[in-house]
Amino acid sequence: MRGSGRWLGIVMACLLGTAITEGEPRADVPELERRDELRVCADGNNLPFTNEAGEGFENRIAELMADDLGVPLSYVWAPQVMGFVRNTLELRICDVIIGVAAGYGFVQNTTDYYRSVYSLVVPADSDLEVSSLDDAAFEGRHIGVVSETPPYVVLRRAGATIKGYVLQTDTRVRTPAKNAVEDVAKGVTEGAVVWGPIAGYYAARQDPPLKVIPLVDDTTDARLSYRITMGVRQGEPHWKDTINDFIDRRQDDINAILADYDVPLLDRHGQLIHPDSGGSDAE
Structure with missing residues (x-):
């Protein structure tokens, strides 16, 4: 747009x-x-x-x-x-x-x-328990996020090390948000912040399932819900x-x-x- x-x-x-x-x-x-x-x-x-x-x-x-x-x-x-x-x-x-x-x-x-709301996806045993993008716990963490989506810039400001996934794509070729969740399961990243329905669906289908933390307490200027x-x-x-x-x-x-x-x-x-x-x- x-x-x-x-x-x-x-x-x-x-x-x-x-x-x-x-x-x-x-x-x-x-x-x-x-x-x-x-x-x-x-x-x-x-x-x-x-x-x-x-x-x-x-x-x-x-x-x-x-x-x-x-x-x-x-x-x-x-x-x-x-x-x-x-x-x-x-x-x-x-x-x-x-x-x-x-x-x-x-x-x-x-x-x-x-x-719904953007959510953080992390391994079940992760110590990253946050519900706002400006939490200091993000500093230095390797976090996946789809480029140009609302959390992207805010996570950078919070000091996270960003692994970006392309936004503009054809679903017949790429599935960036799914890939972001799967990379958490593989240990490529420590977490991912993606749109809630995608987070919930793909996190539940990893082996073992990942934990989903909806960012309902966010105090930044990002539009998440x-x-x-x-x-x-x-x-x-x-x-x-x-x-x-x-x-x-x-x-x-x-x-x-x-x-x-x-x-x-x-x-x-x-x-x-x-x-x-x-x-x-x-x-």
Whole structure:
């Protein structure tokens, strides 16, 4: 993104594992009157969010929504690189993107259905127990972080030795945040700071599993927590209302899916929701 919208481009890239850049939004066109299927715009190789095998948590949320609406589910697969929204949603070949940061200007955002936060991933026996990026314990530590994401500069200021992972990439070729977590498991780095859903998913799948510390007490100027919505075309208020109704009615089911994928969830006050506390606080 350009100018004041750059941080949104960065978080979208981090949430989706790739870089997303669009041109100007296209002019409004009439809203579809009938929707005989749920057509989802998605990346086919972007776990823990989506893949063509249906293994991501956004796949499962899409399945839940299609079942709730009583329509079949179909996908338009495209790598989430430059022009993704323009070449999918705006061409009207699909109707919803399941995961979009609130405020992303090239779509109409629905109600947010989860909130998460960048998290520190460390070995289970690590003595690095911090929940803020300005903690002095980071000084001299070898920490992995995806370049240009919000924690990058702050960790440098804290004195960490940074191992950077490229931000702008095609998920068919590279998976930088996944690689950052795997390098912790291999001992290449002492820890990694990545977007919460990626941290939780890949940390739990290492052998042995890694520890995830959500950075909920951060006192720096880095933007670490985000509200995640679904994205629909501009000028489709009825479709947005339909999805908002689904989110409102099925929030507990959505939270259960997110918990299955070890996603660190925050409530509306920015406090961590513990898995055994139930799902309603995330609304």
